[in-house]
Amino acid sequence: MQVTPTDLPEVLLLEPRVFGDERGFFMESYNQQAFRQATGLDVDFVQDNHSRSARGVLRGLHFQRPPRAQGKLVRVTAGRVFDVAVDVRRSSPRFGRWTGVELAAGNHRQLWIPPGFAHGFLVLSDSADFLYKTTDYYSPPDEGSVLWSDPAIGIEWPTTGIDIVLSAKDAAAPSLAEAQVLP
Secondary structure (H helix, E strand, C coil), rough: CCCEECCCCCCCCCCCCEEECCCCEECCCHHHHHHCCCCCCCCCCCCEEEEEEECCCCEEEEECCCCCCCCCEEEEEEEEEEEEEEECCCCCCCCCEEEEEEECCCCCCEECCCCCCEEEECCCEEEEEEEEECCCCCHHHHHHEEECCCCCCCCCCCCCCCCCCCCCHHHHCCCCCCCCCCC
């Protein structure tokens, strides 16, 4: 597994070894020992989630506050997305900065998003299946969000030719300045 820090060094791009031939491919999508050796992180995943979304669906930017803050290991098994992480720790020197990568079924990439970062993605293909592992359970009272288009963050979403589709909740998310983020 190859691990590359992103512009936000705590957010890691993981590229597993993929063995392919005329029959298809094989890869380990997760191996606790290999993850620990490659990243230096000792995390326990407690929940797996799977979403399917149509082209133009933008989900996010979501996070959970302590005591139920979540780390996420995300990947795409069908289609393509532009995946984003935003540092929402007020005490961080990188507060409000973002990083984004394309995750696709064809590139097998995964992104590690640690606790303290908001997460979101935009579907670039006709549809996308998005899978992610979390380090804590979903907890509605601890849930937070930040507006996907907040100019103070300035995410450069690849929206050319795409009509954005948001949930009512995501459309009404607060700006970073107004959000109840992490200390």
